[in-house]
Amino acid sequence: MGRDWKHLADTVAAARKTKKLTQVALAEEADVSVATIQNLESGRTRDKVPTTMHKVEQALGWTRGSGARVLEGGEPEYQEPEQQVPDRREETAPPPSDLPLRIVHELQDGPLLDATVLDLGGAGSQARMIVVVKGAPDASPEQIRADLLAWAKTQKHLQNLPADEEPDEAGN
Known part of the structure; x- marks a missing residue:
């Protein structure tokens, strides 16, 4: 099975919305550009997984490598709550x-x-x-x-x- 960029886009967007984050807020949480989030959620086919995917996974509460699993048609694995990145908006x-x-x-x-x-x-x-x-x-x-x-x-x-x-x- 090939990479399903649309499935990744839908899964990232759904996880972001579940966390009640805008694309800008997720970008801030992940310490990536807003364009990175927009590109991930566009579903556009690309040659490789962004090098910052691990940051997005962490910000969404996914384990490392979940993005690749989703691309292959699977579902993300979630981190244990104590491993998740704290919501920096609450620390502001x-x-x-x-x-x-x-x-x-x-x-x-x-x-x-x-x-x-x-x-x-x-x-x-x-x-x-x-x-x-x-x-x-x-x-x-x-x-x-x-x-x-x-x-x-x-x-x-x-x-x-x-x-x-x-x-x-x-x-x-």
């Missing part, structure tokens, strides 16, 4: 209480797509701007891709803003 510290309520609410809603710190410093300044990019809670892979493309354009724009303009005395 709550946002600092001195943040505005609107920001705290936004940080809790939807998957984290990206974050960056931009140095605002001019002469002698150590000011920084922190940008957190969040997606819609139930965003499709296509929407996440579109959101990341929009962020990439915005990030380029932010990084290319001229730093030599001095604000007026009133700070306007």
